[in-house]
Amino acid sequence: MIVLFYLGWVLLIAAFAAAAAESTVRAQPGIGGIITSAHDLWYTIWPGSLVVAQIQIEKAAPILWDPILVAVLAVPAWVLLGVPGITLAWLFRPSRLLTANEREEFQKHQDSLFLYDELERDATTWNEDDGFDDRSPDHDGHDSLDEIERYPAPTDDELLLAIDEDESAPAGKS
Secondary structure: OHHHHHHHHHHHHHHHHHHHHHHHHHOOOOOOOOOOOHHHHHHHHOHHHHHHHHHHHHHHOHHHHHHHHHHHOOOOHHHHHHHHHHHHHHHOOOOOOOOHHHHHHHHHHHHHHOHHHHHHHHHHHHHHHHOOOOOOOOOOOHHHHHHHHHOOOOOHHHHHHHHHHHHHOOOOOO
């Protein structure tokens, strides 16, 4: 939607440029008047592209050029660019009032965006309530290491003897 807002502003800038360019059309002899059509402005600024566009459109669809585009190009260029520009810039402006559906959708996006912050806040208050921090390391298992150290490590001979006993044991017993 923001793209359409910016497109509206680009069309408005082009409309102002077209209104300013009308002075070049009025300066030419034989063309003048109070209102300058988009066709006259286009022909004055870039005549080659107008002729090429006319030829290509008439080749593709002859009925499209004569009744439709000739009538459209009779309107001033600043109107052709300004009306859609104002419409797009007004309808898609970022600070406009939202409808009920748009407000609900916006609220859903906002809730999902701030979900992580809420979870972090809840976890922080939960940890503060009981004094337990689940991010701190747990040292409860170190007591079992002390008990293991009480028993001496087996020697190599004892390990070899245990392996030999396992191999000589019957298959059904372990």
